Amino acid sequence: MNSMVPAARLEHVRFSYDNGVTWVLDGIDLTIRSGERLCLVGPNGSGKSTLARLIAGLAAPDGGDMTLLGHHVFDGETASANPSEYRDARHGIGTVFQNPEDQIVTTIVEDDVAFGPENLGVARDDIGGRIDESLQSVDMAGFRHADPTRMSGGQQQRIAIAGMLAMNPRMLVLDEPTAMLDPDARIEVMRILDMLQRRGTTIVLVTHHHDETMHADRVLRIDGGLLTQVEADRDAIAAKQVIARSHADATDAAGSTESAAEEPGGSTAAASPAQPAKSGQPVKPASTKSDASPIPPTGSASDAIAVSGLSYRYDDGDAPVFENLSLRVAEGEIVALMGSNGAGKTTLARLLCALDRPSAGSITVAGLPVSSSKHGKRPRALTRKERAALRRNVGYVMQHPERQLFADTVAEDVAYGPRNQHLSELEVATRVEEALRMLHIEHLADRSPFNLSGGQQRLVAIAGVIACRPRVLIMDEPTASLDESAVSRIHALLGSLKSQGVAVLIITHSIDEAEHCADRIITMGSHNGDGEGDGCGTGDDGDTSVGDATESSTNAGKAGIESIEDGSRNRPSFVASLDPRAKMVTFLTLMFTAFVITRPAQLAMGAVLTACVVAAARLHPLRLLSSVRVFLIVFAVMGLVNMFFARSGETLAHIGPLPITTGGLMVAVLYSCRLALVIILGAVFLATTTPTAMTDAFGSLLLPFRKIGWHTQEVALVMSLALRFLPTLSDETKAIIDAQSARGGTIETGSPATRVKALFAIIVPILVAALRHADNLSLALDARCYEEGIHRTHWRVMRARRRDLMVAAACVAYVVALLAVGWL
Structure with missing residues (x-):
């Protein structure tokens, strides 16, 4: 595009979410020059994200005039949008949102990166080159076959950026892309933006981080619906970056020194002071009061949190998230927990709140035993009484505040925890008023928490926990996405809680925040790809911990039911390598024919075939059975019930008035076993076929129906997105249940009747x-230029081979033999 032509021009643009009652944007005039980097800053709820969506062509204004990449998308005179102009403009605009989870539409990295170019109709050979180049640009070339949904937030954000780079956008709009990233990942994203700007890409970045404005050509502040230009203090920003790098280097050096002193088999140290002393001895940060109580060298009654020998892994076959971790937090102490994305910080927080169980180790919080491991066995689950006692003393602010809100109004949401403590309504109202006032959000009391900005939701979530008045408070990224005013409120709140003797463990990626608020900093390390620790910070109390690699690093390439895989991961199994169309048809045939089994000989044939399929798929039999154990139990119970209704054959025994006959026993066995064969074959198919391959196969098999007007491409996409997002919704449901549980909800500790009601x-x-999720997904599809009925090219081409024909022939032979045995 000609550098003299603006990338975007907005004239008198207005936007409202309530039909003009209030204006989020009110008369915005903005010209974005081609090739410039523009940063948008401003308080929470000021309209930054709204303006970013308008510039990205993902929303239309209510008034004004807009031109994007030379396309007149919105006419101010007629107050109407031009769909074709919007479509053409979006082909040159890339968009990256704050949460990359809803931008990822497939379960294989290279397929996700290819999705945008496919929608643009790029030739298949060219798509391959774009995938290679974009993944190399974000340093993710080694993960092209991995599952992006199992990656850390930082890695997912890089994949989201790669998906946009593969579309060769002339303008890239990013809405707080680093809000949840660790410092290293943030630096990596900024490096990518520098590279893109050198190539001539226009960049629009929404951010709360002042250091991210350092390379901007312009910094615009939006507030009250209006734009004003501000100047970045580049010298101050550069100085802060030098200090941050010095702190990181000092922490790494301390970790290396302490690691070298460890005995073989010991774990590297994790607790660190906020600043290292020149003599090598730890000192307190400048922001910490000099009379703060020192941490005792061993566990004591004053410990609000005491962790010893803690280990956690997701499944028995997985590498540990962390191992042999120990730490302590004293009453009235604020400890900052830092570390890279995927180091296990959130997992540790959940273990402290008894929302997960560790693999080994002991935890005591607020004097209450959370877990205790004996003889190397996994700690038992807490009883309902023990959980109720823990909930009264421990508060937990989750990483994603939108998952912690569930009432109709802000006031009702904040009142949820106090009501579960069986307080009087007067006391509940007092606590709600106090919590809202402490965070300066009294004006939101009657608003729906679902209609607030992300920053406002975070403040409401914190208020809901504070209203419970916990003795121990655990906060996971409480200031992410917050403006300076809101951050200062949180910091003031921490000081107030400290003065009341509340122990606080705050997970943060901000070195400035940790040094300003915390008495100590604990740095959780991570393992590299070889499984070796990368070192952690050190401290004066001898606490130790080991982090682990992100789940994506150790589990990259796992597809389907990853925990039941067995054998070599260097090449796919025979079943996994089959053409997905042949595999889908074959497995569906085998599963349906299982229902014709009526004789023991047929059951034996089905069992032998299923065993051969499991072996050819290189799946661990016991893990496979464990993955479907719930279904197997249900089928066994259903079979036993059927046993009492079939009374043919010889009577073997009686249970009360009900006889057990040989015919009834045979029916029970056949009924249970043939259903088990169906579910096991289904589990094998899911474990060896990615959702992307399933939907590609489904779409291909549906192609003949195009002739009768079926929208086969859209049907296949819906199936793909359903398979992609059903696990996400499952995780969301669990998070909401955990949020209610963390605030004493009866869903966890009540009687069976009250738990069902909850x-x-x-x-x-x-x-x-x-x-x-649906709204975010819709925006993501628009940003990736997907439209109904468009001509799409396809990066992944399916080809039937000799092995597929052999499997199909074997399937036909099995069905014929099965039917023949039934006719005999």
Whole structure:
């Protein structure tokens, strides 16, 4: 594009979410020069994200005039949008959102990166080159066959950026892309933006981080619906970056020194002071009061949190998230927990709150035993009484605040925890008023928490936990996405809680925040790709911990039911390498024919075939059975019930008035076993076929129906997105349940009747979550230029080979033999 032509021009643009009652944007005039880097800053709820969506062509204004990449998308005179102009403009605009999870539409990295170019109709050979180049640009070339949904937030954000780079955008719009990233990942994203700008890409970046404005050509502040230009203090920003790098180097050096002193088999140290002393001895940060109580060298009654020998892994076959971790937090102490994305910080927080169980080790919080491991066995689950006691003393602010809100109004949401403590309504109202006032959000009391900005939702979530008045508070990234004013409120709140003797463990990626607020900093390390620790910070109390690699690093390439895979991962199994169309048809045939089994000989044939399929798929039999054990138990119970209704054959025994006959026993066995064969074959198919391959196969098999008007491409895409996002909604449901549990909800500790009633209460927030994901997904599809009925090219081409024909022939032979045995 000609450098003299603006990348975007907005004239008198207005936007409202309530039909003009209030204006989020009110008369915006903005010209973005081609090739410039523009940063948008401003307080929470000021309209930054709204303006970014308008510039990205993902929303239309309510008034004004807009031109994007030379396309007149919105006419101010007629107050109307031009769909074709918007479509053409979006072909040259890339968009990266704050949460990359909803931008990833497939379960294989290279397929996700290819999705945009496919929608643009790029030739298949050219798509391959774009995938290679874009993944190399974000340093993710080694993960092209991995599952992006299992990656850390930093890695997912890089994949999201790679997906945009593969579309060769002339303008890239990023809405707080680093809000949840660790410092190293943030630096990497900024490096990518520098590279893109050198290539001539126009960049629009929404951010709360001042250091990210350092390379901007212009910094614009939006507030009250209006734009004003501000100057970045580049010298101050550069100085802060030098200090941050010095701190990181000092922490790494201290970790290396302490690691060298460890005995073989010991774990590297994790607790560190906020600043290292020149003599090598730890000192307190300047922001910490000099009379703060020192941490005792061993566990004591004053410990609000005491962790010893803690280990956690997701499944028995997985590498540990962390191992042999120990730490302590004293009463009235604020400890900052830092570390890279995927080091296990959030996992540790969940273990402290008894929302997960460790693999080994002991935890005591607020004097209450959370877990205790004996003889190397996994700690037992807490009883309902023990959980109720823990919930009264421990508060947990989750990483994603939108998952912690579930009431109709802000006031009702904040009141949820105090009501579960069985306080009087007067006391509940007092606590709600106090919590809202402490965070300066009294004006939001009657608003729906679902209609607030992300920053406002975070403040409401914190208020809901503070209203419970916990003795121990655990906060996971409480200031992410917050403006300076809101951050200062949180910091003031921490000081107030400290003065009241509340122990606080705050997970943060901000070195400035950790040094300003915390008495100590604990740095959780991670393992590299070889499984070796990368070192952690050190401290004066002898606490130790080991982090682990991100789940994506150790589990890259796992597809389907990853925990049941067996054998070599260097090449796919025979079943996994089959053409997905042949595999889908074959497995569906085998599963349906299982229902014709009526004789023991047929059951034996089905069992032998299923065993051969499991072996050819290189799946661990016991893990496979474990993955479907719930279904197997249900089928066994159903079979036993059927046993009492079939009374043919010889009577073997009686249970009360009900006889058990040989015919009934045979029916029970056949009924249970043939259903088990169906579910096991289904599990094998899911474990060896990615959702992307399933939907490609489904779409290909549906192609003949195009002739009768079926929208086969759209049907296949819907199936793909369903397979992609059903696990996400499942995780969201669990998060909402955990949020209610963390605030003493009866969904965890009540009687069976009250727990069922509480389950119904989560329906609304789950629906809201589904709608939010659907809305974000719709924006992501628009940003990737997907439209109904468009001609798409395909990066992944399916080819039937000799082995596929052999499998199909074997399947036909099996069905014929099965039917023949039944006729004899």
